[in-house]
Amino acid sequence: MKRRHLLASAAVVAGLAFPAMADDPTKAGFIYIGPVGDHGWTFTHDQAREALEEHFGDAVETSYVENVNYGPDAERIMTQMALSGTDIIFATSFGYGPDVNNVAARFPDVAFEHATGYIQEADNVSLYNARFYEGRAVIGHIAGKMTETNTIGYIASFPIPEVIMGINSAYLHAKAVNPDVEFRVVWVYSWYDPAQEAAAAEALIEQGADILMQHTDSTAPVTVAQDQGIFAFGQASDMTAFAPESHLTAILDVWDPYYIDRVQAVMDGTWEAGDIWHGIVDGMVGFAPMNDAIPEDIRAEAEEMIAAISAGEYHPFTGPINRQDGSAWLAEGETAPDGDLLTMDFYVEGMTGEVPN
Structure with a gap:
């Protein structure tokens, strides 16, 4: 090789x-x-x-x-x-x-x-x-069902559309199963900074969060969760080994098939520029094994949602959904256009705090 x-x-x-x-x-x-x-x-x-x-x-x-x-x-x-x-x-x-x-x-x-x-x-x-927001809908459902304090902490990297849509997707699905749930978001302005991520995790726990989510790359948040006796979701890969008791699951980034396909196209002389956005159905978004701490009925509901998204029967952004200021965004039964998601710069109704500039 x-x-x-x-x-x-x-x-x-x-x-x-x-x-x-x-x-x-x-x-x-x-x-x-x-x-x-x-x-x-x-x-x-x-x-x-x-x-x-x-x-x-x-x-x-x-x-x-x-x-x-x-x-x-x-x-x-x-x-x-x-x-x-x-x-x-x-x-x-x-x-x-x-x-x-x-x-x-x-x-x-x-x-x-x-x-x-x-x-x-x-x-x-x-x-x-x-389409990471598909995975965040699933973990939002799990978190909304499992939180006991009704406070979920979210460690965010940068206020770009991908991160904002992930927060919104997780919140909407937690709120759908738990009307009392609140999200607290800490922006660390870094993709990878274990010290900042750990500090953010500790601050969120002090604010009452008993479940952590992250859109950052280190294992620090799940490690802090393990130390503090709360639950957390990993990011991008299976982080179970770093927090075996606390790690509920993780959204997996699965790039292998795409890279193999695109390099093969170069070898064949057929490569062309494109613009793809793949999700669960394409295998680009996956899930780490679910922790036994997730009750069987909640695990079954999560798996049903995964299947429905994969089959095209359910879109995580389906109206009615309002913007944070109460203005209408999606009408009853309407699904979000990709263009809206890829330029998302607002929180949905019910979220507290502001999206940073």
């Missing part, structure tokens, strides 16, 4: 170049916002990269750089990848959008894939995302 780790840090990658190879494999490069050991978002992308290697063997060579900041660092690394003969580059964080498009415009023969992106200015930029 041919694999090259570009470098552990973006700060020292500038002079990198790949040697020419006589029998060139297809080269796939990955840039990550966090460390591969975060056990969250970046971890799942890197697990999928390894699955890519296993699937194709010596026909594919992968490389990655972790801890890549948005802006000049990202542009420099992707430029080096393209100059070094990389055939397809996966930029795996929302904030890389401008960087991806700037570099792609200079390298029209390289395929660029941007995870959770929305900017598609160059013809060789493809967008891909997962």
Whole structure:
């Protein structure tokens, strides 16, 4: 298996170049916002990269750089990848959008894939995302049924549409089964910062939360939950090992099939830019094993919701739903258009606090 780790840090990658190879494999490069050991978002992308290697063997060579900041660092690394003969580059964080498009415009023969992106200015930029809000509807239902204090804590990263829609989806489904439930949200303005995430978890517990959710990547929140004797949901991967008693389940990010499919398209010469948003039915959103602490009837209800979403029989954003200020958003039976979700910048009715600018 041919694999090259570009470098552990973006700060020292500038002079990198790949040697020419006589029998060139297809080269796939990955840039990550966090460390591969975060056990969250970046971890799942890197697990999928390894699955890519296993699937194709010596026909594919992968490389990655972790801890890549948005802006000049990202542009420099992707430029080096393209100059070094990389055939397809996966930029795996929302904030890389401008960087991806700037570099792609200079390298029209390289395929660029941007995870959770929305900017598609160059013809060789493809967008891909997962409908995580589907999974958050399920964990919201579980949390609403299981909370005893009626207070659920949510550790949020950045106030972008993906995070806001996740909060709203979880809240709506907790509220649907428990009218007394309240959500308390702490914004940490980081995707991965164990110390901040732990502090946020402790603050939420002090405010009465007996169940924690997170849209951040470290295992700190579930570890704090375990120490404090409350429940929590993991993020992106199965975090059960870090909090076996407290970890109820986690929404799983399953990137393997998509990466294999897109690299295969490059190998076949059939790759085209696209814009996909896959969910439970496509296998891009999954669930970690459910803890035995979840009562059997609640587990059955959660599984029924998963099946209904997968079958297209239920959409987590189905009206009537109002905005936080009481103004109408979705009428009875109306489902949210993708465009509304992908630009969501408001809380739904019943949520307290404000969405930060």
